[in-house]
Amino acid sequence: EAGLAWGYDAGGEAVKTDQLASIQAVLGGAGDDLIQGDANANWLYGGEGDDTLDGAGGGDTLFGGAGADRFIYEAGDGFTVIGDYEGGTDKFELHGLTTFTTYLAGTGTDTVVDFGNGDRLYLVGILPEDLSQHSSDFLFI
Structure with a gap:
């Protein structure tokens, strides 16, 4: 696990992760990684x-790589690029959001999912019609 922000668990204990400061890029390994950005x-x-x-806001670019990946996105995270979403395999965990304000807007071979208030996911290489087949990949939490 790697986190770019200093953190503690709910009991006040230091989390069992590597906490890194002043880092802009993180490359995970062959295992099941939890990688959290900062602002x-x-x-x-x-x-x-x-x-x-979890980019945690700030205009992030996320690539899951091989495997069934989970992208965490929260209201207020702003504009985030997802470089390799695979429909039916990867999932979006959406916190504090209830629906798409503008459902899908295609831009060439890419799709923008607009939640309003500046919160947008830019999905590289995904057409709107491809994404509509995988609506269950969007988990509203």
């Missing part, structure tokens, strides 16, 4: 395994 613009790549990526 800055981060580039996070999970690598192999079933990874969980």
Whole structure:
């Protein structure tokens, strides 16, 4: 696990992760990685395994890599690029959001999912019609 922000669990104990400061990019390994960014613009790549990526705001770019990956996105995270979403395999965990304000807007071979208030996911290489077949990949939490 790697986190770019200092953190503690609910009981006040230091989390069992590597906490890194002043880092803009993280490359995960072959295992199932949990990689969390900070409020800055981060580039996070999970690598192999079933990874969980959380940019935590700041104009991030996330790549899950091989495996069934989970992208965490929260209201207020702003503009985030997802470089390798695979429909039916990867999932989006959406916190504090209830629906798409503008459902899908295609831009060439890419799709923008607009939640309003500046919160947008930019999905590289995904057409709107491809994404509509995988609506169950969007988990509203």
